[in-house]
Amino acid sequence: MNIENYEVPVSIVEAVQSLQHGDATILAGGTDLTPQTTSGAKEFLRTLINIQHIEEMRGISVDDGRYRIGGLTTVTDILESALLAAEVPVLVDAADHFASSQIRNAASLAGNICNASPAGDMIIPLLLLDAEVELAGWIDGTLSMRSIALIDFFTGPGKTAMQGNELLTSIVFAAPVEGFRAEFLKSGPRPALEISMVSMGVAAVQKEGVLSNVRVAIGAVAPTPIRARATEAVLEGQLLDESLVDEAAAAAGREVSPIDDVRASAWYRSHLTGVYIRRLLNVVGN
Amino acid sequence: MSLEIEIKFSLNGRQTRLKVSPTMTTLAMLREKLDLTGGKLACGEGECGACTVLVDGHTINSCLMFAVDCDGRELQTIEGLATDAGLEIVQQAFVDHGAIQCGYCMPGMIMQARYLLDHNPDKGRKMTRDDIARGLEGNVCRCSGYTKVVDAVAAVVLEESPS
Amino acid sequence: MSAAMEKSLAKKTVIGTRVPKPDAPDKATGRTRYINDMVLPRMLVGKILHTDRVHAKIISIDTRAAKALPGVHAVLTGDDIPELRFGPTRDNFPLKSKKVRCIRDEVAAVAAESEEIADQAIALIKVEYKDLKPVFSASEALSKGAPVVHEDHPDNRSLYYEFSHGDIAAAEAASDIVVEHEFEVPYVTHCCMGPSCVLADFDTTGKLTIYSQTQYPYNYKMDLAPALGIHPGDIRVIQPPVGGAFGSKLDVYPFEPICALLAKATRRPVKLTFSREEEFINSPTRQPVEFRIRSGVNKDGSLTFRSVDALLNNGAYTSWGPTTPVIQMRTFTGHFRVPAVEYKGLAAYTNNVYAGSFRGYGNVQATFVTASVMDMLAEEVGMDPIAFRLKNAQKSGEVTPQGSILDDCRLGDCIEIAAGKTDFLSKHAANIKNRDVPGTRKYGIGIATSIHNAGGAKIHKSDGCGTILKLDDYARATLITGASEIGQGIDAVLSQIVMEELGIPFADITIVNNDSALGPWDVGVHASRTTFIAGNSALRAARAARKQVLDAAAKQSNVTAEQLDLREGHVVQADNGVAIIKLDRLLRQMHFGEDHELVMVTDYYEPNSEPEDRNHVGNLSASWAHGAYVAEVEVDTGTGEVKVLKITAVQDVGRVINRLGIEGQMEGGISVSLGYALSEQLQMEDGKVLNPSFRDYKVPTAPETPEIELHFVESDCKEGPMGAKGIAELPAIIPAPAIANAVYNAIGVRFFAPPLTPEKVARALHQASFQ
Incomplete structure (x- = not known):
């Protein structure tokens, strides 16, 4: 369809008002939108809304133990954040394995989330942090915000719980508890410019060999990024030893439902799942 | 009649103003409207970097950036790197x-x-x-x-x- | 002549120095205009409708809506043009009118005022097909009752090559050990960074000027003409700088005549550019081959026989891919001393895409096989990979069964240097011990060697190159050569040769090689031939010019020409370097003096190589060269990821002319081979390309690049210019099997089909763990 309107809101309120007319495509960094529209995988709607000028959607802050990352914050901003490097290094690590320098400079965190790829690289560490996304809408002539757990945000490949007239404004999560260790792995062999065959994050607090607050998130092994709850349950409160690792690996193997595609077979994705959970537990548990 | 948007930006230190379609990429604008053919279209999906330019001091793949998004920004292309004194x-x-x-x-x-x-x-x-x-x-x-x-x-x- | 000048100029050589390419500054600033950047007045945009079928009868093509679209100037189908056949075996057509045979096929084309309109017009063309039963594997294509790809080849047999030497059966019977292996090498593609692009423009009298990326401009005219139905003499080829070639531009492909036909139909310049997706699907690949190889060896480590069956998937049409056995068999029959050898190569038509030439021309495939088998045989007889190779390496003066004359064979030197520089044997032994140590990091070291033509290859009746060299009144030289510059750096090498002979600075030399109307004939940039052939021609031209200048100088002074030299823009006395006259002054005296002598020489150099006879025997190249490469790898036995840590390359290069250029050629070739070894494969399923993008077709990037150490063996080739040999294919040939051998050393698993992707390695380790 031909674009009939082009709008450049400078505030969330303006953007959400624009969205109420429906039929709008949101443009942030453009790194996913451009190839999707040129290849025909995605069609432009009647209105193109460029949200790049909404300054209140940028930046990384912490307030009263809650972190907030504006939706337009770029992956480079995350990579270069001293705050995150000190307090939530797993996010910085994932950002370091995200595409290329040029794409990191343009891609927004909200864009990576809204694209809802099962292999979205930034999603995995955010799932470890039990992150929520904040969605701005417009009800009865006024701005209305709602929060939704990131894990519930994804409903399928490329599909989210966000309504067509909503805007993902920020990502929030609580400061990790004392001793919380989170690690991320992504398939190679390239360090970053790869669409993950499998990506995985494991987080836990380890005290005298016993794990608590265990979280396992896996990408590219199901229609959406997943939290491996059964695997977490196997590990929670248990002494991490070789047999527990075996048990966790077996549980993770049961929780994933990978497919064959041009990048990898289901077999290899399952295999990598087993390799990664062992490696990550080895790091997190030490 | 297809929509055209007027944008203004700094290009290699010079103020530039032109109209672009909202779906035009920055690379297409540079090559087709501004005759700056140094940056190349080699993949069109951000996988090769042949179209890399600086926007507000950060490199981006210009094949992935919409031209409308250049509005108010500062662009530098390969053509703006060398000076009269010679190569950078x-x-x-x-x-x-x-x-x-x-x-x-x-x-x-x-x-x-x-x-x-x-x-x-x-x-x-x-x-x-x-x-x-x-x-x-x-x-x-x-x-x-x-x-x-x-x-x-x-x-x-x-x-x-x-x- | 005036009295001797005060200056004394020492002899300085530029041979072996590091010379930046003359085209580099414009390329670094974005000034260089590739065809992809060019616009001519009234130029239209051409676009091709490629089929979405793999084998189908064309029932109808409805172009009415496309023709009616404002801004569309021409819509062509096969029915609009005579049935013109082209290609090395004349089995291809610019536009397909009766049936389509593969996903690459062109069924219609448009010329329009913009890219957008051209795209819209293409979308409006309706083609009705009746699908035909397809065949994709070469062996199925040869079986009885297989679908027929070309009706005039009912058995689907395309090209066949056979060579045999010695008594294979007797050699096999007498061998202590006989082994048989099967290998399969994949579809890979060139991935030139500049997508395919051509600009065609007819003048009023019907003569065509074509701005082409071709790397063989003179034969290109001969090959393009039949596809257009015009005389080759009516084609002028202009070659603007090209964004990579690597052999992909050694043939005419349908988009080129289609563009010209659109230009003819519209009487306007038409430019046609591929998208990256088209580049992956609709441009040539490297030839995929299935090999069965039987080899024999005696317990003392001497090779006894080698018998090879090669089955080539021809795809739907014949480009240079199915002709690569010509070079491929030379490696099987002539690399290492093997008393009895046999090669049979058969190409079968299928409904797959088709292969062209690609840096290494058949030898990439042969070397992957031979170098892997050499390691396996060494293990069979209990020898280390170095000793086994040295035992079977030829010595200078030997002639291979196909007649390649190894007059100065440095294979043994290359192996010994490679082993010595890498501490090969101790690492190799330690890595085998480390296989059983717990842990997921395993290390491997592997060697591979090969031979390649290094003085051209006489696959055409002539393998020559012409040169025109002139000196103007200011002692500026213009060298017009037939040899194309495709980024490889021949302009710098030829400039150095002129500098060396004429003593003039680099900046005073202009190389012209981008217009077929100006340049003297050359067979093309291929076969590692350009430094050797064009270099020799340039050298001979430069020496003739030098002689003319020095004769004139001698005539004016009391010395002979032999006592004079040219240095730094002066004629000097050779013994003490004392300057006699400035060169530009002498040239003006020659030109405007009584003799009215202009320095303007021509040369045509034809190497002393021989075309093969019908039994494939003959010294095909004026020189042969060997290389030995060592790869060191780290294998992650969990993920299956292979990281190449280091490549040590040892190669007989004859003589280094441009050290910067030769290093760049070696490093670039190694990178291409790294991709072949580990990551690159055009995934074909039912004739369709599943991964037509850089996202899923993985070429090496900077962080995957290993440390590279280069050692040049300078054998000072008698026939080569300044002693140089051609060098640029071996680096793209040898590393891949060295990597595979290193992976074997690390984990004890042998791979018979590159690329060694993480999944393939992990799967093999997984399977091995159950054995």
Whole structure:
């Protein structure tokens, strides 16, 4: 369809008002939108809304133990954040394995989330942090915000719980508890410019060999990024030893439902799942 | 009648104003409307870096950026790097170190190298060859095999911070 | 002549120095205009409708809506043009009118005022097909009752090559050990960074000027003409700088005549550019081959026989891919001393895409096989990979069964240097011990060697190159050569030769080689031939010019020409370097003096190589060269990821002319081979390409690039210019099997089909763990 309107809101309120007319495509960094529209995988709607000028959607802050990352914050901003490097290094690590320098400079965190790829690289560490996304809408002539757990945000490949007239404004999560260790792995062999065959994050607090607050998130092994709850349950409160690792690996193997595609077979994705959970537990548990 | 948007931005230090379709990419605008053909369309999906330009001091793939998004920004392309005095130091290093063969990827590669030199993420430490290679990950070159590209950038690292 | 000048100029050589390419500054600043950047007045945009079928009868093509679209100037189908056949075996057509045979096929084309309109017009063309039963594998294509790809080849047999030497059966019977292996090498593609692009423009009298990326401009005219139905003499080829070639531009492909036909139909310049997706699907690949190889060896480590069956998937049409056995068999029959050898290569038509030439021309495939088998045989007889190779390496003066004359054979030197520089044997032994140590990091070292033509290859009746060299009144030289510059750096090498002979600075030399109307004939940039052939022609021209200049100088002075030299823009006395006259002054005296002598020489160099006879025997190249490469790898036995840590390359290069250029060629070739070894494969399923993008077709990037150490063996080739040999294919040939051998050393698993992707390695380790 031909674009009939082009709008450049400078505030969330303006953007959400624009969205109420429906039929709008949101443009942030453009790194996913451009190839999707040129290849025909995605069609432009009647209105193109460029949200790049909404300054209140940028930046990384912490307030009263809650972190907030504006939706337009770029992956480079995350990579270069001293705050995150000190307090939530797993996010910085994932950002370091995200595409290329040029794409990191343009891609927004909200864009990576809204694209809802099962292999979205930034999603995995955010799932470890039990992150929520904040969605701005417009009800009865006024701005209305709602929060939704990131894990519930994804409903399928490329599909989210966000309504067509909503805007993902920020990502929030609580400061990790004392001793919380989170690690991320992504398939190679390239360090970053790869669409993950499998990506995985494991987080836990380890005290005298016993794990608590265990979280396992896996990408590219199901229609959406997943939290491996059964695997977490196997590990929670248990002494991490070789047999527990075996048990966790077996549980993770049961929780994933990978497919064959041009990048990898289901077999290899399952295999990598087993390799990664062992490696990550080895790091997190030490 | 298809929609055209007027945008204003700084291009290689000069104020520019023109109208673009909202679906036009920055690369298409530079090449087709502004005759700046240094940046190349080689993949169109951000996988090769041949179209790399600087926007507000950060490199981006201009094939992935909509031209309308240039409004109010500062762009620098490969054409804006050299001065009347001659080649910019990175360009000269690429020439001297034999990094350039067919040259098609080189405008993008050189812009990314310049960015990397200016934005060494670990500023206290001199970039290693591995750092340089990582920083150039988004730029594909099929001729050079990258060794001489990294040689060239490493030489500039020494030249710009000799201590 | 004036009295001797005060200056004394020492002899300085530029041979072996590091010379930046003359085209590099413009390329570094974005000034260089590739065809992809060019716009001519009134130029239209051409676009091709490629089929979405793999084998189908064309029932109808409805172009009415496309033709009616404002801004469309021409819509062509196969029915609009005579049935013109082209290609090395004349089995291809610019536009397909009766049936389509593969996903690459062109069924219609448009010329329009913009890219957008051209795209819209293409979308409006309706093609009705009746699908035909397809065949994709070469062996199925040869079986009885297989679908027929070309009706005039009912058995689907395309090209066949056979060579045999010695008594294979007797050699096999007498061998202590006989082994048989099967290998399969994949579809890979060139991935030139500049997508395919051509610009065609007819003048009023019907003569065509074509701006082409071709790397063989003179034969290109001969090959393009039949596809257009015009005389080759009516084609002028202009070659603007090209964004990579690597052999992909050694043939005419349908988009080129289609563009010209659109230009003819519209009487306007038409430019046609591929998208990256088209580049992956609709441009040539490297030839995929299935090999069965039987080899024999005696317990003392001497090779006894080698018998090879090669089955080539021809795809739907014949480009240079199915002709690569010509070079491929030379490696099987002539690399190492093997008393009895046999090669049979058969190409079968299928409904797959088709292969062209690609850096290494058949030898990439042969070397992957031979170098892997050499390691396996060494293990069979209990010898280390170095000793086994040295035992079977030929010595200078030997002639291979196909007649390649190894007058100065440095294979043994290359192996010994490679082993010595890498501490090969101790690492190799330690890595085997480390296989059983717990842990997921395993290390491997592997060697591979090969031979390649290094003095051209006489696959055409002539393998020559012409040169025109002139000196103007200011002592500026213009060298017009037939040899194309495709980024590889021949302009720098030829400039150095002129500098060396005429003593003039680099900046005073202009190389012209981009217009077929100006340049003297050359067979093309291929076969590692350009430095050797064009270099020799340039050298001979430069020496003739030198002689003319020195004769004139001698005539004016009391010395002979032999006592004079040219240095730094002066004629000097050779013994003490004392300058006699400035060169530009002498040239003006020659030109405007009584003799009215202009320095303007021509040369045509034809190497002393021989075309093969019908039994494939003959010294095909004026020189042969060997290389030995060592790869060191780290294998992650969990993920299956292979990281190449280091490549040590040792190669007989004859003589280094441009050290910067030769290093760049070696490093670039190694990178291409690294991709072949580990990551690159065009995934074909039912004739369709599953991964037509850089996202899923993985070429090496900077962080995957290993440390590279180069050692040049300078054998000073008698026939080569300044002693140089051709060098640029071996680096793209040898590393891949060295990597595979290193992986074997690390984990004890042998791979018979590159690329060694993480999944393939992980799967093999997984399977091995159950054995």
